[in-house]
Amino acid sequence: MAKKKIKVPKVVNGxxxxxxxxxxxxxxxxxxxxNDKHRLLNKPMKRVDGPAxxxxxxxxxxxxxxxGMLQGKFLLSPHAHAKITKLDLEPAQKxxxxxxxxxxxxxxxxxxxxxxxxxxxxAETVEAANDAARAIAVEYEELPHAVTAEDALxxxxxxxxxxxxxxxxxxxGNAEQTQAALASCDAVVEAEYRTPILHHSCLExxxxxxxxxGGDEATVYASTQGTFxxxxxxxRELGLDQSKVTSVVQHMGGGFGSKFGIGIAGQWACRLAKxxxxxxxxxxxxxxxxxxxxxxxxxxxKFKAGxxxxxxxxxxxxxxxxxxxxxxxNVAGQPYQYKAQHAYxxxxxxxxxxxxxxxxxxxxHPQASFAMESLMDELAYKLGLDPVEFRKKNLKxxxxxxxxxxxxxxIGWENRNKTPGGGAGxxxxxxGCGVGAWGGGGNAQCVVDVTVxxxxxxxxxxxxxxxxxxxxxxIRAIVAEELGLEIDDIVEKIGNSKLGNANASxxxxxxxxxxxxxxxxxxxxxxxxxxxxxxxxxxxxEAVVFDGRKVLGNGKSLDWKQACAALPAGGLxxxxxxxxxLSASGVHxxxxxxxxxxxxxxxxxxxxxxxxxxxxxxxxxxxxESQINGGMIQSMGMxxxxxxxxxxxxxxxxxxxxxDYKLPGCLEIPQLIPIIDDGDERQAVIGMAEGANVPGVGxxxxxxxxxxxxxxxQLPITPDKILNGLLQLQQQRG
Amino acid sequence: MAADKxxxxxxxxxxxxxxxxxxxxxxxxxxxxxASDAVLDRVKHVTAxxxxxDANARNQVLAGPIKITLNVNGQERPVTVEPRTTxxxxxxxxxxxxxxxxxxxxxAATCGACTVLLDxxxxxxxxxxxxxxxxxxxxxxxxxxxxxxxNPVQAAFCEKDGMMCGFCTSGFVTTxxxxxxxxxxxxxxxVREACKGNFCRCGTYPHVFEAALSAAKAxx
Numbered sequence: 001m002a003k004k005k006i007k008v009p010k011v012v013n014g015x016x017x018x019x020x021x022x023x024x025x026x027x028x029x030x031x032x033x034x035n036d037k038h039r040l041l042n043k044p045m046k047r048v049d050g051p052a053x054x055x056x057x058x059x060x061x062x063x064x065x066x067x068g069m070l071q072g073k074f075l076l077s078p079h080a081h082a083k084i085t086k087l088d089l090e091p092a093q094k095x096x097x098x099x100x101x102x103x104x105x106x107x108x109x110x111x112x113x114x115x116x117x118x119x120x121x122x123a124e125t126v127e128a129a130n131d132a133a134r135a136i137a138v139e140y141e142e143l144p145h146a147v148t149a150e151d152a153l154x155x156x157x158x159x160x161x162x163x164x165x166x167x168x169x170x171x172x173g174n175a176e177q178t179q180a181a182l183a184s185c186d187a188v189v190e191a192e193y194r195t196p197i198l199h200h201s202c203l204e205x206x207x208x209x210x211x212x213x214g215g216d217e218a219t220v221y222a223s224t225q226g227t228f229x230x231x232x233x234x235x236r237e238l239g240l241d242q243s244k245v246t247s248v249v250q251h252m253g254g255g256f257g258s259k260f261g262i263g264i265a266g267q268w269a270c271r272l273a274k275x276x277x278x279x280x281x282x283x284x285x286x287x288x289x290x291x292x293x294x295x296x297x298x299x300x301x302k303f304k305a306g307x308x309x310x311x312x313x314x315x316x317x318x319x320x321x322x323x324x325x326x327x328x329x330n331v332a333g334q335p336y337q338y339k340a341q342h343a344y345x346x347x348x349x350x351x352x353x354x355x356x357x358x359x360x361x362x363x364x365h366p367q368a369s370f371a372m373e374s375l376m377d378e379l380a381y382k383l384g385l386d387p388v389e390f391r392k393k394n395l396k397x398x399x400x401x402x403x404x405x406x407x408x409x410x411i412g413w414e415n416r417n418k419t420p421g422g423g424a425g426x427x428x429x430x431x432g433c434g435v436g437a438w439g440g441g442g443n444a445q446c447v448v449d450v451t452v453x454x455x456x457x458x459x460x461x462x463x464x465x466x467x468x469x470x471x472x473x474x475i476r477a478i479v480a481e482e483l484g485l486e487i488d489d490i491v492e493k494i495g496n497s498k499l500g501n502a503n504a505s506x507x508x509x510x511x512x513x514x515x516x517x518x519x520x521x522x523x524x525x526x527x528x529x530x531x532x533x534x535x536x537x538x539x540x541x542e543a544v545v546f547d548g549r550k551v552l553g554n555g556k557s558l559d560w561k562q563a564c565a566a567l568p569a570g571g572l573x574x575x576x577x578x579x580x581x582l583s584a585s586g587v588h589x590x591x592x593x594x595x596x597x598x599x600x601x602x603x604x605x606x607x608x609x610x611x612x613x614x615x616x617x618x619x620x621x622x623x624x625e626s627q628i629n630g631g632m633i634q635s636m637g638m639x640x641x642x643x644x645x646x647x648x649x650x651x652x653x654x655x656x657x658x659x660d661y662k663l664p665g666c667l668e669i670p671q672l673i674p675i676i677d678d679g680d681e682r683q684a685v686i687g688m689a690e691g692a693n694v695p696g697v698g699x700x701x702x703x704x705x706x707x708x709x710x711x712x713x714q715l716p717i718t719p720d721k722i723l724n725g726l727l728q729l730q731q732q733r734g
Numbered sequence: 735m736a737a738d739k740x741x742x743x744x745x746x747x748x749x750x751x752x753x754x755x756x757x758x759x760x761x762x763x764x765x766x767x768x769a770s771d772a773v774l775d776r777v778k779h780v781t782a783x784x785x786x787x788d789a790n791a792r793n794q795v796l797a798g799p800i801k802i803t804l805n806v807n808g809q810e811r812p813v814t815v816e817p818r819t820t821x822x823x824x825x826x827x828x829x830x831x832x833x834x835x836x837x838x839x840x841x842a843a844t845c846g847a848c849t850v851l852l853d854x855x856x857x858x859x860x861x862x863x864x865x866x867x868x869x870x871x872x873x874x875x876x877x878x879x880x881x882x883x884x885n886p887v888q889a890a891f892c893e894k895d896g897m898m899c900g901f902c903t904s905g906f907v908t909t910x911x912x913x914x915x916x917x918x919x920x921x922x923x924x925v926r927e928a929c930k931g932n933f934c935r936c937g938t939y940p941h942v943f944e945a946a947l948s949a950a951k952a953x954x
Contacts, residue, residue, distance in 0.1 A: 050895075052881055053897050054888035054889075054903055055897075059834065060901065063826070200935075253837070458749075660838075666926040712853075
């Protein structure tokens with residue numbers, strides 16, 4: 001068969017890392033057809049797992065309790081940096097109901113962040129496990145730590161991450177030329193933007209149940225973004241063959257980039273299960289989750305940038321520091337989505353004694369976008385230009401022009417504050433905007449099996465996981481549409497590593513990878529079915545039509561069930577794989593926000609938000625709107641509320657709980673306007689989830705400026721920063 | 735270490751506790767909450783004895799397993815708990831088979847995912863002791879409807895896409911079902927107020943509010 005080479009995105013643990021070239025069959029195959037010609041797809045569809053999720057019938061990893069299951073628990077380090085001088089597990093081991101207490105870090109070993117697991121426990125009850133954690137006698141010799149960027153960047157700072165730290169600088173562009181170009185600009189802005197470390201805050205904490213009872217097989221239930229990221233590592237920890245380990249992910253309570261592989265929770269669930277020959281559940285507590293389950297990196301981004309009166313962005317000089325604890329994350333490069341005549345960027349990580357950063361929904365992009373969108377706004381106001389027009393001038397892709405126009409119309413852009421801070425009364429209203437982009441392309445990893453039984457029942461099976469994006473629903477819809485059936489006629493089987501392979505859900509690549517494979521399998525099932533049924537109709541196979549639960553041809557029709565009765569006893573199976581023409585890469589989005597700032601209290605309320613998003617062929621418009629809403633809400637949370645707060649002296653996190661780590665809640669949600677950009681006519685599936693939470697952060701910050709005249713350059717935008725900014729403005733005016 | 739000692743005592747107690755007595759139970763209540771007449775009233779539901787409680791038993795310490803019976807979704811469910819076991823943990827970790835609709839998310843009354851109804855009133859299951867639920871009707875999301883027979887709130891959540899990952903959904907559905915009992919015709923602001931103890935990280939809020947208002951309309 002002829003082959004061709006194509007490029008597909010490469011994603012590692014949720015972080016996109018460019019593209020790789022692969023070889024695929026060069027064959028004709030299914031196509032989606034025009035986006036407005038679908039019967040089920042591109043319409044609002046009810047989530048097929050809705051009834052299970054709304055009635056408590058959906059089983060998540062934390063709900064699994066095999067017979068004899070023990071409760072796992074970690075003892076965490078209370079110090080940011082310390083050496084363990086004493087570790088006596090015996091008092092804990094002697095407790096009733098405690099089955100195992102194992103050291104993770106031994107005497108003489110070091111802990112490098114508050115929350116680093118020191119010991120693992122398995123006990124008959126949650127209460128006994130908690131007692132055991134308290135009974136472990138451990139003593140530490142505290143060592144110097146750095147938990148803020150300031151402390152970490154001091155010349156005599158303690159070495160946090162040997163061999164990494166300040167060494168890995170990236171440089172792009174020509175610094176001298178960029179600096180020189182600034183001299184001739186009509187307006188120059190120098191500014192430093194900061195974002196704190198963020199927390200995924202998945203409602204289901206990192207959880208794994210290792211169901212091993214001796215013998216040579218195990219089932220591992222995991223709250224994971226990748227069914228197939230589990231078996232290999234679990235098998236290694238359990239000492240079993242990988243083929244004997246099945247991972248199960250029926251439903252999972254949120255990942256946002258933090259759940260790939262078995263992680264430390266899975267590692268110890270497996271180790272303890274192996275040691276004891278009985279199932280062990282390791283579910284992090286909420287505090288564990290904040291301290292030890294990964295986070296999204298913070299950033300410090302310093303700019304010198306210049307533009308001309310005609311709106312041309314001339315020069316952008318950016319120095320970016322990424323704060324990723326003991327980890328190694330990066331913030332997306334500058335000038336982000338904009339084109340500047342001269343651009344220079346240097347980037348370096350700053351390591352601190354904190355848990356390491358991992359992917360967090362659009363890794364490094366909201367940070368870069370907030371800074372760049374704020375900078376663009378500052379330049380626009382300095383030049384007296386409309387921020388929307390200034391952006392359009394420096395964005396080439398017509399998608400953004402279309403989306404900025406649509407968003408401006410939806411938010412009522414012409415009603416923004418004409419003078420930042422202007423207007424009577426203490427409540428100031430303002431508007432801001434921002435743009436974003438994402439890859440979201442597919443790659444060739446999914447294997448889908450569609451089977452049609454003799455009684456007419458249809459199953460679509462693939463090991464992939466549904467993070468809440470609606471995977472189950474579009475699997476059914478694609479198959480139903482292809483076979484002329486309804487959604488309820490199809491049963492989907494997912495979330496099991498014994499089913500066909502699927503990629504992990506990172507980089508918004510799931511839908512673009514899986515939907516084409518489902519389409520291909522359904523297309524192959526239809527082709528095969530047509531061959532079988534054509535003789536019954538006296539029609540040519542290629543002339544057989546599937547519609548309205550009927551199979552039609554040669555002026556005759558058979559009910560779906562009649563047609564299936566002609567199949568052999570084993571029914572019919574068809575396999576599908578990803579086909580390049582069915583997915584594409586590259587989505588765009590534009591966000592607008594309207595806020596109300598109380599200049600007496602500094603309180604900011606977002607009153608309205610709008611986000612325009614393209615994604616090629618929308619599969620389920622209802623789920624897509626939910627995703628866009630979710631993106632807006634998360635970007636609003638980042639702008640106004642969220643951030644890890646550290647005590648520099650003690651080296652500990654001050655807000656490791658939902659009481660103090662503020663998330664957007666029912667009372668803060670503004671009017672939200674999700675707009676699906678149907679101007680995108682690509683007949684291909686593209687992932688968009690990570691595109692939707694990027695530009696809203698800058699949009700909210702810019703709206704705050706437009707409302708009250710205070711430019712807050714350090715997130716989150718809390719009332720103290722507004723009040724301090726207002727005071728400074730007053731002092732400047734004299 | 736104090737905890738160590740207490741637990742050793744409890745280990746001894748546990749050998750006799752399978753034959754749990756009313757007296758031991760009262761001691762358990764003593765450690766769980768300062769025993770009040772209200773608490774003792776509840777105890778009567780499980781003791782069957784109608785003699786006045788032993789005043790000396792009130793302020794003694796007991797840890798370790800005790801048997802109680804919880805009324806969960808209309809069924810009498812015997813379960814062994816400790817005085818410190820939360821209602822949520824009793825449902826999820828101790829009942830056999832478990833009731834897992836209510837989720838453990840924060841264990842600190844900050845997120846609402848564990849919301850259950852206690853005599854029809856929404857409470858955080860993580861912040862009510864199992865023994866304090868004795869003699870009351872516990873209704874979880876499973877008791878409000880089943881996939882084949884959803885209540886109007888559950889059906890509206892499906893209709894309006896009021897969920898994504900679904901981990902907060904049980905809590906929202908339960909809270910809103912209780913709201914519509916007390917206020918069949920709420921405004922969106924009243925829905926928001928009723929749900930302000932419930933978090934969703936996926937960001938389904940607008941569809942949750944729509945679902946609540948739509949369910950109210952449908953129930954008319």
